[in-house]
Amino acid sequence: MIALAPTLFLFSAFILLLLSAFIYVIWRSDEEANELCWWAASFLTAGCSALCFAFRNQIESLSIVLGNAFLLWSYGFLWTGAAIFADRPLRPRSAPLGGFVWLSGLWTQDIHLRIAAVAAIAAIYEIRTAYELLSYSRGQNGRLVLARAAALATALQAGVDLVVSVSASFLELDATDFVDSAFLKFRSLELACYISILGVTLVALSKERLANRREIAAMSDPLTGVANRRAFDRAIERATKSASVKQKSAVLVFDLDNFKDINDRFGHAVGDQILTVFGEAATRNIRANDMLARIGGEEFAALLCPADRNVALAVAERIRLAFIDAASVLAEGQATVSIGVALVEGRAPDYRETTRAADAALYRAKASGRNRVVFAGS
Incomplete structure (x- = not known):
């Protein structure tokens, strides 16, 4: 019988890599939307993470070390794209920081500490991403409804990750049978749904803002910047x-x-x-x-x-x-x-x-x- 968790991760990897390619193609057709480049990188690394988790039974260290590093890099790229979208200063060094913190030695710790650490770092990135999206929506007087929806979804996911981080020490987990645990199956399904829905929302959000920019440009005097x-x-x-x-x-x-x-x-x-x-x-x-x-x-x-x-x-x-x-x-x-x-x-x-x-x-x-x-x- 095929294990459920590896199958879910393989399916998630397929969806995420497909989304990454789709977002990249959209970015190439409109390179002014630089946030799309970072979001494409986010879904690419998330897809690589899902592939690593899918083969945990075969190469456990690959899943633990690289799988979680790719996941944290994905969250960092997602936040960086949101910061660019909100016209904030770019901090490219902060994007991969979470993954490097993980590689610095957290992956060698007890399984409960590993789960808590990954969830906590992910929650930090998600909170910052939600803040960027929400602040941009407020700056536009709430016109970009999709920005508020994406911010809400990301904030809810941050809440889930904080709960996981706090409760990780109380989970009954066996490192030798982790792949078949109910916890991993829940996390794989929950993360796949969140990231897939978020990907579609972010693409629609970027296109909506592009349409708004073009409308503003059509109504503005290019020299003085006032209305025409x-x-x-x-x-x-x-x-x-x-x-x-x-x-x-x-x-x-x-x-x-x-x-x-x-x-x-x-x-x-x-x-x-x-x-x-x-x-x-x-x-x-x-x-x-x-x-x-x-x-x-x-x-x-x-x-x-x-x-x-x-x-x-x-x-x-x-x-x-x-x-x-x-x-x-x-x-x-x-x-x-x-x-x-x-x-x-x-x-x-x-x-x-x-x-x-x-x-x-x-x-x-x-x-x-x-x-x-x-x-x-x-």
Whole structure:
């Protein structure tokens, strides 16, 4: 009769190596997703670990020494991939550390201590992996639901490993008959299910983030990093649909003064610097719920919601002064900005008409000598 545990490990090895190859192929088609490279390495080493465990009856030392080392390296690579995914600093030396700690002498200890040590090191890596995935999900305002699901699954697995580590000394195990023990059969099945499900989830998660990145890129101005005209138009559409009679909003339109002359005199590189500096200065001086967009060459617009006249004028003046200060070292301090402000109010607010009113106010600011804020209707 074929032993159950070796069969489960062989099946697990097949699934894990297949997942590793699948993830590697996806990474080769999108090498910007560097986390996939580490996750492919994680499932490759996990598959090698399962192969070692499958042949424990034939080569016991191979299973004990290399099988557990490969398993711990797998957890380390999994955590490193999650850290890269969460845009954290890369720590490649920490990834294989658990496996080398095991090889340094833990494998020579009593079977109960070996089980406790492997489970404890695995739990540390899993907790760190869950933290990285969860922190990234929070940074995206919870939009990546799969990241939270993967973090939860990894945290639950960490809980299982902690229980195993604490209770290992109480397990009735015989080193000579360990392959046929109920404990090993449970662990092989439980780990195979966890890693297989996690692999599929991580691939879907990486593809979801790639789609989000492409969507953000399509809505962003590549030079300044702020939203583009397309994103601003969409924001106007959303604001129109969700407009409230009681809530006032404001539209600000900006135009960098003498920008063509600055470009001609100082060069386009300086002009690009000025555009970037304005984007940064304006972004720092609007609120979290407000939106700033570059809608033309040297033209920008902002949607402030909610905002009354006093708030809109205060934000506009703050941006004007911040930009003058930030750009004072460029183009001999000639970079300034003119701003038109219009308020959105009424039972049927027309944001596009308000934008045109703000644009008209901007032209009055330019005609009045530039470098000033003008309110529509004033």
